[in-house]
Amino acid sequence: SYEVTQPLSVSVALGQTARITCGGNNIGSKNVHWYHQKPGQAPVLVIYMNTNRPSGIPERFSGSNSGNTATLTISSAQAGDEADYFCQVWDSSTMLFGGGTQLTVL
Amino acid sequence: EVHLVESGGGLVQPGGSLRVSCAASGFTFSSYEMNWVRQAPGKGLEWLSYISSSGTGSYYAGSVKGRFTISRDNAKNSLYLQMDSLRPEDTAVYYCARMGTASYYLDYWGQGTLVTVSP
Numbered sequence: 629s630y631e632v633t634q635p636l637s638v639s640v641a642l643g644q645t646a647r648i649t650c651g652g653n654n655i656g657s658k659n660v661h662w663y664h665q666k667p668g669q670a671p672v673l674v675i676y677m678n679t680n681r682p683s684g685i686p687e688r689f690s691g692s693n694s695g696n697t698a699t700l701t702i703s704s705a706q707a708g709d710e711a712d713y714f715c716q717v718w719d720s721s722t723m724l725f726g727g728g729t730q731l732t733v734l
Numbered sequence: 735e736v737h738l739v740e741s742g743g744g745l746v747q748p749g750g751s752l753r754v755s756c757a758a759s760g761f762t763f764s765s766y767e768m769n770w771v772r773q774a775p776g777k778g779l780e781w782l783s784y785i786s787s788s789g790t791g792s793y794y795a796g797s798v799k800g801r802f803t804i805s806r807d808n809a810k811n812s813l814y815l816q817m818d819s820l821r822p823e824d825t826a827v828y829y830c831a832r833m834g835t836a837s838y839y840l841d842y843w844g845q846g847t848l849v850t851v852s853p
């Protein structure tokens with residue numbers, strides 16, 4: 629069965645660029661979606677179909693997907709961006725989430 | 735504004751049953767596919783089940799197939815998850831989520847309802 633992998637944690641200095649990866653076999657051939665989740669809250673969609681931002685999501689959030697890696701990029705990271713980030717794909721009638729990456733803004 | 739509100743969570747003994755519900759508002763419920771996702775304490779997200787907009791098609795994760803049943807009542811704008819043969823490892827916050835129209839992603843989520851399976 630298909631698997632997607634994420635780093636457990638990523639740290640970024642305030643105002644710098646954070647990159648969170650999502651790995652999978654030929655994941656570039658799939659649509660990858662990204663969510664963030666703050667403690668005690670429900671997940672929120674931040675990127676869909678690799679590169680698209682839902683309304684209300686800042687332009688600082690962007691996505692890319694090629695080869696075996698999809699990437700969520702957060703520019704000018706702010707303290708409020710601290711959260712868990714999950715990637716997600718659909719494969720063989722199954723929705724798969726990555727294990728999640730905890731983003732720390734230093 | 736889209737609203738999804740789960741209810742029905744609580745404490746249940748191992749081997750027991752529980753039905754959680756999700757009340758939808760702010761959109762044409764009958765036009766959207768829906769899903770259930772859960773999150774065990776301190777863990778990541780686990781997709782459980784999908785149901786088509788008409789309710790005629792559904793998919794399940796292997797961990798719950800044969801024990802959980804997803805259903806919907808479009809006249810009542812409601813989504814359900816019937817959970818049988820519950821196990822301690824089913825303890826989690828259960829979220830309902832709406833599927834986006836362009837692809838298989840979840841564009842709106844409820845706030846979740848906690849299910850605890852314990853003697």
